[in-house]
Amino acid sequence: MLQFILRRILYMIPTLIVVSIISFIIIQLPPGDYLTTVVTNLRATGETIDEATLAAMEQRYGLNQPIYVQYWKWITGIILRGDFGQSFEWNQPVSALIWGRLFLTFAMSLATLLFTWVVAFPVGIFSAVRQYSIGDYIATIIGYIGLAIPDFLLALVLMYIAFKVFNQSVGGLFSPPFVDAPWSWAKVWDLLKHLWIPVIIIGTGGTAGLIRVMRANLLDELHKPYVTTARAKGMTEFRLILKYPVRIALNPFVSTVGWTLPILVSGSAVVSIVLALPTTGPLLLRALMSQDMYLAGSFIMLLSVLTVIGTFISDILLAWLDPRIRLTQ
Amino acid sequence: MTASVHPTIDEHKQAPPPKKAEAEAKILVASQWTLMWRKFRKHRLAMVGGVITILIYLVVLFAEFLAPFPDAAFSSQYPYAPPQPLHLFDRTADGLRFWPHVNGYAVTINQAALKREFVVDREAKVPVRLLAHGTPYKLLGLFNADLHLVGPVEYDEDPTRILIPMYLLGADRMGRDVLSRLIYGTRISMTIGLIGVALSFIIGLTLGGVSGFYGGMVDNIIQRVIELLRSIPTIPLWMGLAAALPSSWKPLQVFFGITVLLSLIGWTGLARVVRGRFLALRTEDFIMSARLDGNSTARVIRAHMIPAFASHIIASLTLAIPGMILAETSLSFLGLGLRPPIVSWGVLLKEAQNIRAVATAPWLLLPGIAVVIAVLALNFLGDGLRDAADPYGR
Numbered sequence: 083m084l085q086f087i088l089r090r091i092l093y094m095i096p097t098l099i100v101v102s103i104i105s106f107i108i109i110q111l112p113p114g115d116y117l118t119t120v121v122t123n124l125r126a127t128g129e130t131i132d133e134a135t136l137a138a139m140e141q142r143y144g145l146n147q148p149i150y151v152q153y154w155k156w157i158t159g160i161i162l163r164g165d166f167g168q169s170f171e172w173n174q175p176v177s178a179l180i181w182g183r184l185f186l187t188f189a190m191s192l193a194t195l196l197f198t199w200v201v202a203f204p205v206g207i208f209s210a211v212r213q214y215s216i217g218d219y220i221a222t223i224i225g226y227i228g229l230a231i232p233d234f235l236l237a238l239v240l241m242y243i244a245f246k247v248f249n250q251s252v253g254g255l256f257s258p259p260f261v262d263a264p265w266s267w268a269k270v271w272d273l274l275k276h277l278w279i280p281v282i283i284i285g286t287g288g289t290a291g292l293i294r295v296m297r298a299n300l301l302d303e304l305h306k307p308y309v310t311t312a313r314a315k316g317m318t319e320f321r322l323i324l325k326y327p328v329r330i331a332l333n334p335f336v337s338t339v340g341w342t343l344p345i346l347v348s349g350s351a352v353v354s355i356v357l358a359l360p361t362t363g364p365l366l367l368r369a370l371m372s373q374d375m376y377l378a379g380s381f382i383m384l385l386s387v388l389t390v391i392g393t394f395i396s397d398i399l400l401a402w403l404d405p406r407i408r409l410t411q
Numbered sequence: 412m413t414a415s416v417h418p419t420i421d422e423h424k425q426a427p428p429p430k431k432a433e434a435e436a437k438i439l440v441a442s443q444w445t446l447m448w449r450k451f452r453k454h455r456l457a458m459v460g461g462v463i464t465i466l467i468y469l470v471v472l473f474a475e476f477l478a479p480f481p482d483a484a485f486s487s488q489y490p491y492a493p494p495q496p497l498h499l500f501d502r503t504a505d506g507l508r509f510w511p512h513v514n515g516y517a518v519t520i521n522q523a524a525l526k527r528e529f530v531v532d533r534e535a536k537v538p539v540r541l542l543a544h545g546t547p548y549k550l551l552g553l554f555n556a557d558l559h560l561v562g563p564v565e566y567d568e569d570p571t572r573i574l575i576p577m578y579l580l581g582a583d584r585m586g587r588d589v590l591s592r593l594i595y596g597t598r599i600s601m602t603i604g605l606i607g608v609a610l611s612f613i614i615g616l617t618l619g620g621v622s623g624f625y626g627g628m629v630d631n632i633i634q635r636v637i638e639l640l641r642s643i644p645t646i647p648l649w650m651g652l653a654a655a656l657p658s659s660w661k662p663l664q665v666f667f668g669i670t671v672l673l674s675l676i677g678w679t680g681l682a683r684v685v686r687g688r689f690l691a692l693r694t695e696d697f698i699m700s701a702r703l704d705g706n707s708t709a710r711v712i713r714a715h716m717i718p719a720f721a722s723h724i725i726a727s728l729t730l731a732i733p734g735m736i737l738a739e740t741s742l743s744f745l746g747l748g749l750r751p752p753i754v755s756w757g758v759l760l761k762e763a764q765n766i767r768a769v770a771t772a773p774w775l776l777l778p779g780i781a782v783v784i785a786v787l788a789l790n791f792l793g794d795g796l797r798d799a800a801d802p803y804g805r
Contacts, residue, residue, distance in 0.1 A: 097639045101643060108655065111655035112655055230733070230782075230787045232744075233741075235779040235782065242766065242773065245770055348646035352741050367745060367746075370650055371746070382651045389642060
């Protein structure tokens with residue numbers, strides 16, 4: 083097991099390096115360098131620029147040096163000092179802006195993951211055990227539609243319904259008094275009261291996919307001889323299904339976390355823009371629009387890095403659950 | 412009469428009725444494609460999906476004919492005008508007569524909100540006709556034509572204006588016809604799906620093929636790259652790359668830029684499928700014998716391997732198109748993908764980004780329904796093709 087974990091960590095390192103390089107490329111892509119943008123912005127607001135400040139910034143980001151030196155300065159700054167650079171739009175260090183939003187993004191993604199499981203598990207079992215029943219057809223149809231509706235469209239339609247029918251807006255994650263309040267149990271409760279709308283919106287697609295996988299896997303298992311044996315022994319049907327075939331069919335729940343997590347994080351980016359949630363999405367979009375590249379690049383990098391780590395954890399979990407995986411290779 | 416009947420068993424029994432024997436003989440000699448087609452035909456949802464897909468691509472081809480107005484034609488008179496129902500018959504003193512028309516609008520000015528409000532006026536009638544003359548265009552880019560499937564009898568010569576209102580699906584912020592824009596948007600959205608899939612297919616086939624055919628170190632590296640790309644949340648990455656497209660680019664350049672971006676990240680799924688098929692086929696006896704016969708590697712791949720998995724690839728390609736369409740729609744919706752004056756479903760939905768706009772004009776959400784229909788149809792079609800391509804499937 084230890085060997086497996088070590089090997090997975092070794093695989094993860096190049097991934098993380100490439101992710102950081104891609105993020106750095108994104109930061110570098112817009113024409114003109116960071117400093118010129120800052121200078122133009124300061125000029126636009128009519129402020130004078132201190133030559134010494136300019137020189138200090140040039141030194142800090144290595145702007146006159148070759149690109150790999152710039153990358154090296156940027157990445158070592160992040161790893162050693164947690165310095166992600168400066169957001170010129172907010173005139174604050176990037177690190178002051180992102181952590182709270184990243185936390186909410188991943189809290190939302192995890193809540194969505196749980197929602198996906200809680201719904202897909204019973205519905206998938208039902209669909210397989212009662213194959214071709216009305217319930218199965220309904221689940222299949224809802225599943226297909228859930229896969230076909232883009233997240234943001236679902237968000238728009240829900241907002242429209244809430245606006246028309248209940249005459250209220252559904253945006254945000256907190257009620258007004260809690261937005262700037264420090265964390266407390268009351269605030270967490272308030273968050274939970276708002277969280278379910280985006281969770282349902284983001285989770286629909288994933289739930290639909292998982293129901294189909296669960297149904298297909300369980301259908302394969304249900305006709306195997308060991309099920310007949312158990313039935314012949316006189317086991318109750320309910321116990322039988324939960325005890326044997328479901329346990330085998332459960333594997334996709336863990337093994338799909340790896341690719342579910344990136345999809346959820348992706349989905350939450352778009353949905354939170356529509357619903358104006360205080361997560362990474364809206365700030366990332368704004369940063370990209372105003373070419374606030376250190377902020378945008380940091381978001382993209384941290385979202386990717388955390389997703390890679392999440393995938394890593396799910397792999398470890400899967401290996402722990404299923405000996406076949408840690409023993410191969 | 413399924414393909415799974417074993418004809419050899421019948422040889423030992425009494426001769427089957429001649430008709431049955433004939434059908435079975437047909438199955439025995441049927442090509443793989445014929446067998447697939449038979450299996451596919453039984454999959455009802457897939458057939459429906461296939462028909463809808465064909466219809467959608469017909470809309471793509473004949474957009475100019477089907478759309479009553481050019482996509483950019485606007486009217487300052489009718490912003491957010493609601494849909495006008497199309498009536499085929501007119502009730503007169505002499506009874507019903509065939510006289511297609513739409514109801515006009517009665518405009519009231521809401522003093523409180525200071526905006527124009529439209530009510531469909533049952534008395535005012537705008538005569539329309541099937542195959543009406545309208546703005547001239549080039550059919551399929553070849554033939555000069557000016558016929559439109561439906562259009563007002565009277566029309567304005569100026570292609571940038573709409574003077575006679577016929578908004579079957581309502582009007583947008585600038586009084587442009589939502590139906591016409593939806594039809595033109597279909598062209599862009601469905602094409603970007605096709606081109607994007609074609610590009611990712613080329614990347615996926617090459618890399619997946621190399622990976623599966625040679626195995627070993629090369630395979631390992633390519634697999635790591637695929638895992639890497641799959642472990643990154645795509646939409647933030649797409650957003651970052653799309654935002655970097657120079658704003659000085661012309662709409663057409665942006666179109667191709669976005670397509671290339673989508674396929675650069677989207678090829679991984681196809682590469683996996685191709686690799687899987689290559690790995691499975693590599694050890695098959697018929698490939699071995701083809702090699703022993705002295706065929707070159709290129710010939711083994713082209714003449715023996717590709718025909719063996721072409722059907723699977725087609726199914727995977729079909730299933731990859733919806734992903735492209737959804738990605739383009741999301742990006743354009745955020746304002747990072749295609750930009751006006753190009754009309755795509757995502758660009759149209761961007762109009763509906765604001766909840767106030769949606770509340771005044773819910774018909775702006777109609778392009779979303781088009782997205783759902785197209786994605787569903789392609790999914791059903793792809794599922795059916797995949798089942799049909801699998802010779803061992805139930």
